[in-house]
């Protein structure tokens with residue numbers, strides 16, 4: 001018997017990431033090739049944006065996706081999020097050259113108060129929320145705090161692009177296939193302070209740290225390359241990453257919904273005190289997923305260098321989250 005369709009809301013649906021994301025959701029790459037979906041697409045109530053959204057929807061229609069069980073255009077989160085099972089909050093301004101993501105808080109923060117409230121009012125009580133719009137961790141925190149009737153743990157921020165970037169750099173350094181890299185983690189904020197950590201990573205059972213055996217490369221090449229990759233792409237492309245961001249969003253939601261078979265992935269989630277990160281800080285942690293739930297990988301040893309990195313990204317997040325109290 002075929003499965004009941006699930007509702008997937010996507011904001012910023014006519015934007016760059018939206019264009020790289022919607023077709024893949026509709027084709028079953030996110031929730032499985034047997035899972036029908038209803039797309040609930042949100043754009044700003046602006047004639048040009050709504051017209052562009054109609055154009056994207058015409059193209060989606062023209063793909064004749066067998067799993068697409070319905071598609072709606074919205075300009076109000078209160079209708080876009082009605083009964084939604086999954087919400088991908090992408091819609092918000094990207095940064096331009098020379099900006100840091102945190103500078104977007106003043107522009108984008110308020111979007112997530114309104115959207116958190118709307119999710120609180122009308123979404124499924126089990127909605128799984130992924131915040132992509134930057135600064136992603138703090139926007140996710142705002143949305144979570146604006147939705148007191150939903151479970152805080154159902155709000156997540158996207159660190160998966162950083163995880164995938166780290167995996168790709170390690171594959172290049174070791175000359176091994178990216179798929180062979182296991183047990184990678186990215187701690188903290190989706191910002192240059194993030195701490196991509198390969199101390200526990202393995203390739204075919206062997207330690208990646210021992211294979212690389214170069215702390216100078218870790219500190220002076222790997223961490224800055226991963227941490228500043230978004231800026232490097234903006235510099236090269238003139239626009240912020242879109243297809244890789246959409247790909248990471250698909251990976252994040254697919255793994256959360258369908259499980260990771262014991263493999264580690266990175267998700268930005270509200271802390272419950274793990275590794276000394278204060279409660280509710282929206283922090284990147286290594287997790288595994290099973291039965292629609294994520295579980296933090298606990299008990300990892302944090303050495304002095306790692307603690308210093310974790311403290312730095314935590315302090316930045318605390319500063320950002322203190323700075324948005326007026327929105328909550």
Ligand SMILES: NC(=O)c1ccc[n+]([C@@H]2O[C@H](COP(=O)([O-])OP(=O)(O)OC[C@H]3O[C@@H](n4cnc5c(N)ncnc54)[C@H](O)[C@@H]3O)[C@@H](O)[C@H]2O)c1
Pocket residue numbers: 011012013014015016017018042043044049090091092093094095111131132133134135136158159161162190240241242245
């Ligand atoms: N977390 C990550 O790893 C990551 C990666 C890449 C990009 N991003 C962020 O994702 C966001 C979107 O990037 P993009 O390249 O698609 O930008 P874009 O400008 O191409 O598209 C954004 C779209 O969002 C719409 N929008 C704005 N406010 C909205 C609102 N309140 N409700 C609904 N829609 C709204 C705009 O009209 C626009 O169509 C940016 O904030 C960017 O920095 C995050």
Ligand SMILES: O=C(O)C[C@H](O)C(=O)O
Pocket residue numbers: 094095101134161229230231233240241245
């Ligand atoms: O860096 C940006 O502003 C976009 C995005 O967050 C990225 O990491 O590519």
